[in-house]
Amino acid sequence: MGPYIARRLISMMVVLVCVSIAVFVLIRMLPGDPVVALIGTEGSLDQASRDAFAHELGLDDPVPVQYANWVKGIVTGDWGRSVRSRQPVLEAIVDRAPATAQVQVLAILVALSLGIPIGVISAVRSNTWIDRVVSIGALSGVAMPNFWLALLLIIVLSVELNLLPPSGYVSIFDDPVEALRYSILPALTGGLLATATIMRQVRSSMLEVLRQDYVRTARAKGLQERRVVVVHALRNALLPVVTVIGLLVAQLLGGSVILESVFAIPGMGRLAADSIFQRDFPMLQGVVLVTATVVVVMNLLTDLAYGLFDPRIRLS
Amino acid sequence: MRKSYLPGSERISRRGFIHGSAVGVAGLGAMAVAGCGGDDDASSGGTSGGPAFGTPTAVAGTPTVVASVKRGGRLRATATLGPSGLDPQTGQSGGDHHYFWTMYNNLIAYNRRGEPDATLSLAEKWEIVDPTTLRLTLRQGVKFHDGADFNADVVKWNIERVLNPDTKSSARGQLLAITKVETPDTKTVVIKLDKPNGALIVNLGDRGGAMVSRTAVEKFGKDFPRNPVGTGPFQFDSWVADSSVKVKRFPGYWRKGADNQALPYVDEIIWQLIPESVVQIANLERGDLDTVPLAATDYDRIKGNSKYKVTDFAGASWIGFYMNRTLDPVKDPRVREGIAYAIDRKAMVDAATFGRSPIALGPLTPAQWPYNKDLKAPTLDKKRAAELFSAAGVKTLPVLSYPPMKQQLELAQAMLKDVGVEVQPTVVEVGTMTARMWTTQDMPTCLAGFSIRADPDGMMSELYHSKGFYNAGHPEHPKMDGLVEKARESYDLEERKRLYNDIQRLGLDENFGVYFYYSLASQASVANLKGSENMFGAEGKARYDELFFG
Numbered sequence: 130m131g132p133y134i135a136r137r138l139i140s141m142m143v144v145l146v147c148v149s150i151a152v153f154v155l156i157r158m159l160p161g162d163p164v165v166a167l168i169g170t171e172g173s174l175d176q177a178s179r180d181a182f183a184h185e186l187g188l189d190d191p192v193p194v195q196y197a198n199w200v201k202g203i204v205t206g207d208w209g210r211s212v213r214s215r216q217p218v219l220e221a222i223v224d225r226a227p228a229t230a231q232v233q234v235l236a237i238l239v240a241l242s243l244g245i246p247i248g249v250i251s252a253v254r255s256n257t258w259i260d261r262v263v264s265i266g267a268l269s270g271v272a273m274p275n276f277w278l279a280l281l282l283i284i285v286l287s288v289e290l291n292l293l294p295p296s297g298y299v300s301i302f303d304d305p306v307e308a309l310r311y312s313i314l315p316a317l318t319g320g321l322l323a324t325a326t327i328m329r330q331v332r333s334s335m336l337e338v339l340r341q342d343y344v345r346t347a348r349a350k351g352l353q354e355r356r357v358v359v360v361h362a363l364r365n366a367l368l369p370v371v372t373v374i375g376l377l378v379a380q381l382l383g384g385s386v387i388l389e390s391v392f393a394i395p396g397m398g399r400l401a402a403d404s405i406f407q408r409d410f411p412m413l414q415g416v417v418l419v420t421a422t423v424v425v426v427m428n429l430l431t432d433l434a435y436g437l438f439d440p441r442i443r444l445s
Numbered sequence: 446m447r448k449s450y451l452p453g454s455e456r457i458s459r460r461g462f463i464h465g466s467a468v469g470v471a472g473l474g475a476m477a478v479a480g481c482g483g484d485d486d487a488s489s490g491g492t493s494g495g496p497a498f499g500t501p502t503a504v505a506g507t508p509t510v511v512a513s514v515k516r517g518g519r520l521r522a523t524a525t526l527g528p529s530g531l532d533p534q535t536g537q538s539g540g541d542h543h544y545f546w547t548m549y550n551n552l553i554a555y556n557r558r559g560e561p562d563a564t565l566s567l568a569e570k571w572e573i574v575d576p577t578t579l580r581l582t583l584r585q586g587v588k589f590h591d592g593a594d595f596n597a598d599v600v601k602w603n604i605e606r607v608l609n610p611d612t613k614s615s616a617r618g619q620l621l622a623i624t625k626v627e628t629p630d631t632k633t634v635v636i637k638l639d640k641p642n643g644a645l646i647v648n649l650g651d652r653g654g655a656m657v658s659r660t661a662v663e664k665f666g667k668d669f670p671r672n673p674v675g676t677g678p679f680q681f682d683s684w685v686a687d688s689s690v691k692v693k694r695f696p697g698y699w700r701k702g703a704d705n706q707a708l709p710y711v712d713e714i715i716w717q718l719i720p721e722s723v724v725q726i727a728n729l730e731r732g733d734l735d736t737v738p739l740a741a742t743d744y745d746r747i748k749g750n751s752k753y754k755v756t757d758f759a760g761a762s763w764i765g766f767y768m769n770r771t772l773d774p775v776k777d778p779r780v781r782e783g784i785a786y787a788i789d790r791k792a793m794v795d796a797a798t799f800g801r802s803p804i805a806l807g808p809l810t811p812a813q814w815p816y817n818k819d820l821k822a823p824t825l826d827k828k829r830a831a832e833l834f835s836a837a838g839v840k841t842l843p844v845l846s847y848p849p850m851k852q853q854l855e856l857a858q859a860m861l862k863d864v865g866v867e868v869q870p871t872v873v874e875v876g877t878m879t880a881r882m883w884t885t886q887d888m889p890t891c892l893a894g895f896s897i898r899a900d901p902d903g904m905m906s907e908l909y910h911s912k913g914f915y916n917a918g919h920p921e922h923p924k925m926d927g928l929v930e931k932a933r934e935s936y937d938l939e940e941r942k943r944l945y946n947d948i949q950r951l952g953l954d955e956n957f958g959v960y961f962y963y964s965l966a967s968q969a970s971v972a973n974l975k976g977s978e979n980m981f982g983a984e985g986k987a988r989y990d991e992l993f994f995g
Contacts, residue, residue, distance in 0.1 A: 177610035178617050185613070213529045213537065214686065215670045221686060280723055288727045295727040296719050298688060393719040395688035403687065407529075408876045 137432070141425045148421040149203075152414055153196050164188065186212060186410060199414065209411030211404075218415040221400060226419070228298050229389070229396035231308065232315045233381050239320025240327050240377065245363075245370070247324070248331025253358060255336060263328070270325030275384050279318045279391040286314065296393040315392040319384055323377050330373045334366040341365075368438050375431030379424045514703050514975070518994045520714045521735045522987075523725050527687055527718045530670030532662075533655035534607050534614045539896050543987040545655065547692050547714060548590075549675030552581065552600060555650040555899065559814050559983035565700070567595060567656055567676065568634075573936060576641035581634045587699050589658035590680040597628035599659050604636070606662070607653045616653030619903065620645070641934040643941060644902035651899040678709040678990040691715045702991065710993035726969075729753070735974050739967040741799050747969045756978050758966045759803050760810030761985025762896040764853060765960040766844075767882060771918030772889040774839040781956035783833035784842070784890075785823035787864045788857060794962045797852050805960035807949035808895070808908055812963075812985060814938075815901050815945035822953060822960065830864040843869045845888040847878045853961065854892050886917050894964065897984055901945055902933045909952055916957075925951055 164179045164186070180189075187195050202208055208218035251263040287295035293314055301308040338344065339362055347357045385398030397416060404413035529538035533545040554565035563569055568581040587595040604626050607614045622645055625637040638645065648654065661674035673681045678700065679692035693713040702708045717733075719725045722740040726747070729737045739747055739755060748755045766784060774780045790804045806822040809815050834840070842861060846854045851872065858868040871888070873881070882891040895915070898904050907913040910929045911921050928951065932944035952958065966985055970977040975995040980987050 178613045178615070181610045181613045210667065214527075215530060215667050216686065224686065280721075283724060283727055288730055291731065294733065295731065296721075296724045297717065389687075390720045391724060393688070393717065393721075393724060395686060395718075399687050399720075406874055406876065 134429075134433075137429050141429065144425055145418065145421060149200070149414070149418055150196070152417040153199065154192070156408075156410055156413060157192060182212070199411075203418070208415045211409050211412045213403075213407050213409050213412075218411050221412060222397070222415055222419055225395055225397045225400050227300060227302075228394050229382070229385055229398060231298075231301055232312055232388070232394060232396065233319065233378070233385065235312050235316035236319030236323060236381055237374065237377065239316050240323035241374075243320070244324040244327025245331050245367075248328040249335055249358060249363060251328065251332045252335035252339060255332075260332075264332075267325040267328050270322055271329075273322065275318055275322055276387050276391055278321065279314070279388065282314050282318055283391075296391075298392075298394045298396075315388050315394060318392075319381050319388055322384070323381060326377060326380075327370060327373060330370050331366060334369045335362060338362045338366045364438065368435060371431055371434050371438060375427050378427045382420055382423065514710055514993050515995060516704075516706070516710050516712075516993065518711050520711045520974070520989060520992060520994075521733065522714060522716045522989070523719050523728065523734050523737050524690075524716050525718075525720050525722075525725075525738070527690065528684070531673035531681065531684065531690075532657060532670040533652045533675075534603075534616055534657060535612060535670060536652070537615050542982075542984075543989075544690055544692075544716070545673065545675075546677065546982075546986070547679040547989055548673050548677040548681055549655040549657065550587075550677050551650045552603075552654040552656060553646055553649040554654075555647055555983055557979065557981070557983055559647070559812075559899070561646050561650065566650075567600075571646070574635075576934075576936070577638040579636040579638070579645070581636070583632045583634065584699065585632060587676050588697050589661070589674055589676050590695055590697075591658050591661050591674045593658050593660045593674075595656065595676055596631045597634045598631070600634045600656065601626040601628050602659050603656050604653075606657075614653070616648075616651065619648040619651060619653040641936065643936045644900040644933050647900035648903065651903075679714060682713065687718055689715055689717055700990075709990040711989070714989055729969060729971075736968060736970040736977060736980075739969040741801065741965075741967075743969075744799065744801070744967060752972055753969050754972050754974075754977065756968045756970070756980060757801075758812065758968075758981040758985045760812035760816075760897065760963040761966050762894045762964045763805050763808055763810060763960050764797075764850070764894045764962055764964060765805060765892070765958055766857075767891040767893065767895075767915065767917060767958055768956065769882070769886055769889050769917035770920045770957070772886075774837065774842060775889045777837045777839070778955060779833045779837040780839050780842075781959070782823075783830045783837070783839070783864070783866070784861070785953075785956050785959045786826040786830035786833065787861050787866070788959060788961060789825045789860055790961050791825075792860070793853065793856050796856055798962065798965060802962040802965045805962050807953055807960060808904060808958065809901055809945060809949060810897055810963045812983065813897055813901055815942045817942075817946050817949070820946065820949055820953070823956075827864050834864060834866050839866065841867045841869055842890060843871065843888060844890045844892055845871050845873070845878055845882055846892040847873060847875045850892050850894070857892060857961075883914055883917050888917075891917075899984055901941075902929075905929050905945065905948055906933065909948060909957055925957075 164182045183189050187198055190198070199209070206219065208222075210217050211221060247263055251260045254260050283295045286292050294311055295314070297311050299307040299311045344357060344362055347361045348354070352361075382398070385396055386402045387398070388394070389396040389399040390402060397420065400412065401416045401420070403409070404416060524540065524543070526538065526540045528536060528541045528544045530536040530541070531545055531548065533541070533549055536545065550565075550567045552567050553561050553571060556562040556565060567584050567587060569584045571579060571581045574580050581600070583595070583597060583600065589595060593599070604620060604623060606612050607616050607620050608623060610617070622638045622640065622642040623636055624639045627635040627637070629635065656676060657669070658674035661672065662669045665672045671684060676699070678695060678698045680695040682691040682693045684690045691713060694709055694711070696707065698707045698709070700708045702710060717728070719728065722738070722743070725734070725737040726740070726743050728734040744755070747753050768775045768781055770776060770781070775784075794800055794802050794804055803811060804822075806818070806820040811818070844854065844857070854868075854870055854872070858870065861868050878891065878893065882888050895904070895908070906929055907915045909916060909925050911919050911926050913919075925948065928944055928948045932941050932948060935941050935944065966981070968977065968980065968987065973995050974992060976992045980989065980992060982988050
């Protein structure tokens with residue numbers, strides 16, 4: 130296990146270096162003078178100020194030098210400053226990460242607590258009306274754009290029924306009850322869409338497992354059907370689901386760009402979107418690097434989790 | 446003495462005129478440029494004197510129309526975007542102003558008519574000593590929120606800060622005419638210009654003339670945009686990026702309200718930063734917000750509800766085609782003319798703004814003082830357009846645009862198709878659009894909007910002068926350059942009006958651009974929020990210091 134993790138960490142570093150080069154180069158391949166692009170529609174910086182801006186951003190250095198300076202900054206803790214708000218990049222990311230984490234963890238909990246039972250029921254009752262209703266629901270879930278679902282939930286649960294606040298964010302460390310109230314709508318939006326993915330994965334792997342010999346043997350032994358399904362079948366069926374959860378984290382992080390904009394949550398997704406539209410180079414580079422790190426680490430954790438669910442798997 | 450030198454001065458009050466005459470003798474050929482309500486105005490904060498240039502009316506900064514006011518309460522507002530920074534001199538977004546004007550005052554501020562107004566300004570009077578010398582007399586007893594004194598040295602430091610390229614001030618271009626700032630005493634500032642500049646006084650009402658605390662800038666350095674300190678009615682409280690901005694009442698503010706107590710009326714303002722219009726309205730309807738921008742789609746529903754009142758502002762920007770007159774096919778004047786005749790502006794307004802926006806006549810909007818409603822703009826003439834395109838042998842037109850203009854682009858595409866021209870659209874995000882149209886300059890046309898500037902020179906120099914950033918391709922046009930420069934340098938309002946009319950006429954004759962309509966910004970507020978009908982400033986940006994809950 131130890132050597133395996135070490136190897137994975139090394140390959141993780143390689144991936145992150147590649148990501149950092151890609152984001153660094155891509156952002157500089159956008160057409161036109163980046164300083165002018167950065168000005169947006171205000172467009173009132175005169176040439177002398179533009180030159181000063183370019184110098185501060187290091188844009189007057191060759192690209193390899195710019196990259197080396199950035200990497201040096203990352204290592205020494207100086208991730209640069211936002212060219213818009215002048216806030217230090219690392220500080221902004223540390224400020225925003227908890228909001229994204231809070232909403233995404235809740236979304237995954239929603240997805241797991243709904244997706245696994247529904248998937249199991251759908252598999253156990255396969256080809257019945259229950260299965261068909263659930264499958265249609267799941268397909269609708271996969272097909273539904275998350276911004277549309279978000280607006281629907283706001284109109285119904287917030288405006289019409291007046292149950293939950295339509296937007297905003299409260300940290301769970303400041304006020305757990307309020308934090309939950311504010312997080313329910315975004316967590317439901319992200320979670321319901323992920324539910325569909327998990328449910329379909331659980332259903333198909335459960336169907337496969339339920340046809341295995343050991344399940345037939347368990348039933349032949351006279352075990353209760355519930356025990357057969359939950360203890361014998363589900364544990365083995367969950368292995369592919371773990372992979373899906375790993376992938377879902379990346380998907381949810383991508384979805385957070387829209388989710389956080391609709392629900393006005395000050396998280397990483399909104400920071401990324403704003404940075405792209407405002408050509409905030411240092412901020413965007415930092416956000417992409419952190420997001421890529423989270424995704425890569427999640428993949429590693431997913432692989433390690435296989436061993437927990439199936440002791441036959443030995444990572445080497 | 447000449448009759449008038451600045452916007453609105455033709456309506457100069459008798460009292461203001463007499464005072465203006467008095468300061469006007471302060472030098473050979475001296476010209477009074479601003480009505481100054483007199484020293485009593487300075488002490489009463491404008492409650493008795495009315496606006497600098499005319500009879501008292503319901504203009505921001507002239508709260509005389511309000512019979513009784515109530516104080517206190519928290520105003521819950523919203524905005525789509527947070528500020529790019531809260532340092533007015535270095536911020537880069539057109540959406541910053543409504544935040545920073547709660548915390549800062551301008552050396553010379555303008556009122557809702559766009560007129561420089563001494564009752565709103567940190568300079569209690571100003572005069573043109575000669576065409577290249579401006580003398581300002583500063584208001585006394587004004588303090589920054591950090592307790593620092595506002596005086597001539599601070600003004601000199603502020604102007605020099607804006608002019609220093611290392612500051613990277615987005616307002617530097619507005620003040621470039623300034624060559625020297627002198628401070629003969631603590632309340633007098635003498636500004637020397639390289640050449641006459643009639644736009645400078647109004648431009649001092651924008652970013653470049655907003656006064657920041659020197660002590661705070663020196664204390665916070667690069668963090669000053671997140672720790673703003675000015676002399677404005679509110680002082681900074683907090684800014685949680687992408688979440689909220691909060692300011693609270695500054696008890697030591699110098700301007701007084703209708704009850705003769707210091708402004709502002711409300712204790713604090715909190716803006717929730719909510720990108721989606723649907724969610725902003727949902728918050729208003731739930732009672733979580735007091736005032737929100739109103740999208741066209743919700744307009745009728747909200748306007749018809751007595752719980753809310755709606756304030757409109759026409760002309761904060763125009764929507765239309767920019768042209769690069771050095772590139773094919775629009776290099777050919779016939780093609781530009783064809784485009785101007787092909788666009789059905791009424792249909793565009795009906796489809797894109799539910800018929801509410803005014804049709805554009807030229808780049809200057811109804812919100813600006815040189816606007817001329819009699820300006821003759823091209824109207825729909827499909828036959829003429831088809832003939833022009835046919836004569837020029839043009840069948841395709843590349844058009845650059847960005848997502849907010851999708852609907853307008855589709856409409857223009859259909860209208861041009863009607864006259865035999867296939868639009869080849871390229872839709873990119875705003876940064877790429879700006880870079881391609883005005884830096885690499887590889888696209889002949891761009892469909893986008895343009896926000897008005899405090900002084901018309903800020904628009905016409907950029908859009909029509911051959912050196913203007915937004916005049917893509919920078920085609921030489923000595924006649925237009927001459928007109929734009931003359932309008933900039935003149936201190937005579939009537940002359941400037943005439944010149945801007947000539948500039949627009951020439952621009953329309955040669956189709957420097959094709960203008961569809963003027964934007965209509967609307968704000969929905971709860972019915973008991975008083976003063977919201979006057980909350981838009983001359984440039985269409987919100988002011989909050991005279992709002993109160995009734």
